[in-house]
Amino acid sequence: MKQVVYTASPESQQIHAWQLQEDGALTLLQVTDVAGQVQPMVVSPKKDFLYVGVRPNFRVLAFRIAADGTLSLAGEAPLPGSPTHISTDRQGNYLFCGSYNDACVSISPIGSDGLPQAPSQVISGLDGCHSANIDLNNQTLFVPALKQDRICLYQLNADGTLAPREQAQVTTVEGAGPRHMAFHPNGAYGYVVNELDSTVDVWALNNVHGQVERVQSLDMMPKDFSDTRWAADIHITPDGRFLYACDRTSSTITVFSISEDGSVLAIEGYQPTETQPRGFNIDHSGQYLVAAGQKSHHIEVYKIQERGLLNPLARYAVGQGPMWVVIHPLG
């Protein structure tokens, strides 16, 4: 499988595109200079565009992805706040943007040309809004509001509007600070990394009462860790066997195994990584993990081994302050 790794480096305002070889080596394909601090990125489900949130002029840029994975700017649209996280629905018809600093989530239609338009709806009052995550059924948008210790639940209607679900929110432990989310491939469970106490919560998405319910909470730090907790990102392997979450103070990635039904996590180990890992990702074959060090200005590639443990392969200099990693299968 041919894949391309994109990294966003806001301090040097660059996107690096790398070809991921079968053996896990990276070959630099292209460096794109961007007018603005590039931060969150997502590839459209139709696989033809990379959408990138930029600042200080809050916009989403749409880069067309060529057959070899190189990028060319095709369009842009305004966003209602500083983009902290962007994502799309499962069909690529809508773009969601969560803004931590502007405490909102927005939805923007994506045209038939693949270009996002101006937001059609903005929901405010979400203090510390850190991400927007549509479930596998393309029905419920999970929006963690970090400063409110809650995850708001919105229904995505057929007309492209968001409405609070009957169960409008779930709450975390006080002071947890829910941040990013990953879904099990069976669609029954979601995993949320909590920034402020570096825990990971397992959420049953449809319990016997049809409700979202927390079924497990795990400390992701080693027993002897006593410094400030500062978790960031979370990702799952495509086969649903392993989950990874990173903490920035300790610069570690915690490795979890997942029970077959997705309901139970167990810690398998802790992987030291690049300094201040704010973003990482897993390739589509489930063989490699790529982590970015916001303070090391490098990315590092790991081979995923038995029990999910990580074997460092090589590290590569990128732009300054890398913080977002997206991996895209070509073809």
Ligand SMILES: O=C1O[C@H](COP(=O)(O)O)[C@@H](O)[C@H](O)[C@H]1O
């Ligand atoms: O992880 C964090 O995220 C928030 C929001 O990030 P931003 O890049 O959208 O400003 C940040 O303010 C906070 O300090 C940090 O821990």
